Amino acid sequence: MPVSASLPAPAGEAREHGERVRAHLHAAIADAGGWLDFERFMSLALYAPGLGYYSAGATKLGAGGDFVTAPELGPLFAQSLARSLAPVLAEHPDAGIVEFGAGTGALAAELLPALAALGFAVPDYAILETSAALKARQQTRIAALPGDHASRVRWLDRLPPAAPVGIVIANEVLDALPVRRFRVEADGVRPLGVVRDGDSFAWRIGDADAALAREVESRLGPELAALPTGYESELCALMPAWVASALELFDSGVALFVDYGLPRREYYAPERSGGTLRCHYRHHAHSDPFLVPGLQDITAWVDFTTVAEAAVAAGWEVAGFATQAHWLLDSGVLEVVAAPAVDARAEAERARELRMLTMPGEMGERFRVMALSRGVDPVPAGFGLRDLRDRL
Numbered sequence: 432m433p434v435s436a437s438l439p440a441p442a443g444e445a446r447e448h449g450e451r452v453r454a455h456l457h458a459a460i461a462d463a464g465g466w467l468d469f470e471r472f473m474s475l476a477l478y479a480p481g482l483g484y485y486s487a488g489a490t491k492l493g494a495g496g497d498f499v500t501a502p503e504l505g506p507l508f509a510q511s512l513a514r515s516l517a518p519v520l521a522e523h524p525d526a527g528i529v530e531f532g533a534g535t536g537a538l539a540a541e542l543l544p545a546l547a548a549l550g551f552a553v554p555d556y557a558i559l560e561t562s563a564a565l566k567a568r569q570q571t572r573i574a575a576l577p578g579d580h581a582s583r584v585r586w587l588d589r590l591p592p593a594a595p596v597g598i599v600i601a602n603e604v605l606d607a608l609p610v611r612r613f614r615v616e617a618d619g620v621r622p623l624g625v626v627r628d629g630d631s632f633a634w635r636i637g638d639a640d641a642a643l644a645r646e647v648e649s650r651l652g653p654e655l656a657a658l659p660t661g662y663e664s665e666l667c668a669l670m671p672a673w674v675a676s677a678l679e680l681f682d683s684g685v686a687l688f689v690d691y692g693l694p695r696r697e698y699y700a701p702e703r704s705g706g707t708l709r710c711h712y713r714h715h716a717h718s719d720p721f722l723v724p725g726l727q728d729i730t731a732w733v734d735f736t737t738v739a740e741a742a743v744a745a746g747w748e749v750a751g752f753a754t755q756a757h758w759l760l761d762s763g764v765l766e767v768v769a770a771p772a773v774d775a776r777a778e779a780e781r782a783r784e785l786r787m788l789t790m791p792g793e794m795g796e797r798f799r800v801m802a803l804s805r806g807v808d809p810v811p812a813g814f815g816l817r818d819l820r821d822r823l
């Protein structure tokens with residue numbers, strides 16, 4: 432059965448919106464001379480003003496949307512993150528937090544009370560969000576928090592000048608950065624782009640692209656020679672600059688990036704021959720970015736070696752790298768779960784949440800947590816159980 436047959440068909444306003452996005456993408460392909468690099472396609476499908484998935488008003492996250500993230504499942508992720516950050520905040524109580532891409536605001540809404548319960552009143556919690564629709568949801572959610580938490584939260588329109596010390600958080604944001612796609616051909620690496628195919632789109636190999644070939648060679652080194660002809664994958668050319676600018680927010684501090692991802696050697700393993708693109712539409716995951724552009728999320732797994740290299744180039748250190756399961760367990764998620772629940776139903780829900788966050792077949796193994804640090808000691812907890820830095 433083709434993927435399209437198993438997806439719910441968009442109806443009403445969503446269908447009309449999808450048609451507008453398709454027309455916009457077709458026009459962009461025509462403007463580019465009939466072939467559009469995939470990075471540009473992904474960028475427009477996600478972020479074209481008023482049209483892209485993250486720029487327009489679709490529900491996106493949560494039960495009524497397209498996908499569920501770890502903070503959306505319940506409070507356990509945020510409560511564990513609070514414990515992971517506790518050693519840093521104990522030494523640097525003046526550290527502010529900047530969260531990139533806060534979704535519905537679920538993480539912030541749980542993290543601030545969880546930190547307060549541990550005795551930390553974060554002086555400043557800033558959110559950098561590209562989606563106006565999600566920013567509005569975040570503002571409503573944060574405003575409803577009891578106590579004075581909301582008074583510490585502000586939204587930034589652009590990257591501010593560096594502050595002395597702070598914490599950067601991004602959960603499932605790096606996988607939303609547009610990627611280039613490439614294919615290994617007998618005569619070298621070639622870009623994969625998008626052409627119009629009637630009402631839809633199709634992949635087409637592009638002309639040799641020296642910049643792309645250089646970047647693939649430089650990232651993969653001798654491992655490139657082991658990849659068979661026809662091998663396809665992704666490369667996030669934007670990642671190094673994105674990481675560098677996120678780390679410029681603070682002269683010293685820590686950053687925690689959580690995402691689907693792998694060290695480079697595993698990311699570009701010969702058997703992973705179709706790449707890592709993942710699209711999410713109404714809780715169906717598939718790998719066809721042409722199905723319902725504008726209505727579905729499009730993501731690519733993160734090459735964490737590139738994140739680490741960008742951090743080191745910016746003068747930061749990689750303080751830890753672990754699976755989400757190991758990081759949660761070492762941060763004390765089981766102690767959080769051991770606290771009495773309000774009733775049996777709440778206890779069952781918490782057990783389900785713990786399973787979703789930690790089981791290898793769910794989020795436990797595919798999600799990785801990377802901690803970066805500069806000029807602070809101690810670093811976040813969570814990396815004592817199994818630190819995978821040697822795989823980077």
Ligand SMILES: C[S@@+](CC[C@H](N)C(=O)[O-])C[C@H]1O[C@@H](n2cnc3c(N)ncnc32)[C@H](O)[C@@H]1O
Nearest residue numbers: 485500532533534559560561562602603604607
């Ligand atoms: C998959 S959602 C994750 C949301 C949230 N962090 C969570 O875990 O529930 C991706 C989020 O990143 C935002 N986003 C995408 N690209 C971004 C960028 N370059 N800078 C900041 N936010 C971005 C999206 O609007 C959205 O809020």
